[in-house]
Amino acid sequence: MKPKILVAREVFPEVLERLRQHFDVDDNQSDAVLGVEGLKARLAGKAGALTAGNDPITPEVLAAAPGLKAVCNFAVGYNNIDLAACTKAGVMATNTPGVLDDTTADLAWALLMSTARSLPAAERWLRAGDWPGFRMMDWLGSDVHHATLGILGMGRIGQTVARRALGFDMTVIYHNRSRLPEDKEAACRARWVDKQTLLREADFLVLLLPYSPESHHVIGAAELALMKPSAHLINVARGGIVDDAALISALRQRRLSGAALDVFEGEPKLNPGFLELDNVTLTPHIGSGSRATRMAMAMTAADNLIAALSGQRPPNLLNPDAWR
């Protein structure tokens, strides 16, 4: 008999097909968000699960699924998974590092360019029929070329964003708990600085750190106050890293020129303050959203699950202590 698994969200048919070769699959192609109660009900009797970054794998969910051996996120972030609780329950947890670096870095750049030149607001203005023709003073943006790019969180995606800055002749500075080895710094022509220097000097500050209790509100009122009034903030990492209320206040008072955000505190709900502002670009958590990358993420998660339930160590195991 094949092991039973849950695919907690909609995935490509090719992924389901691959999983069905190995498992008895309970799918959720209607894509209803299951939440804690839904997961508890659907995970009972299952040996494994493919989950999205917003499926909460809590101690309560784990307690309802005593047969569970592996939870494989199709996301690089795993703040939805209580890793310590998984380890305690002997459940392997995996993520999908690497496959989404370029696509997420591309979106970071799209947002950076977008906020630099107020593209969404300018387009709304044009669509509304408000464009009277050329005027010298309309939509005066910020130059990206030769500006200083600051990156907070210099993992794989941060480095990928940095390498793209070369084409814009930018100065690149970064802050990370640990400094990159010299060859990696050289590859992205980036210089390590302390956090205060990063905040003070960046013309464009891109956030690329994982969410955890330590990174909660890493950018709040005090940090925003250190930034140049001409600067732009770009967040493609996680909601909660930025104090959204403090950001709205800074943008409203033009203490910060602009922001571009793909992630929000409490998403998919949005602080309504954002909607009143023209100096913010808003996208619905689409950092990894190219067809090829989403397919690679889902297939990577499937590979992890197949390995985990066939007695092999999954390639992207997050909690080695759960490996039996």
Ligand code: 8YV
């Ligand atoms: C996912 C993400 O789209 O990988 C991550 O951490 O935030 C996104 O790429 C999302 O979490 C769906 O699982």
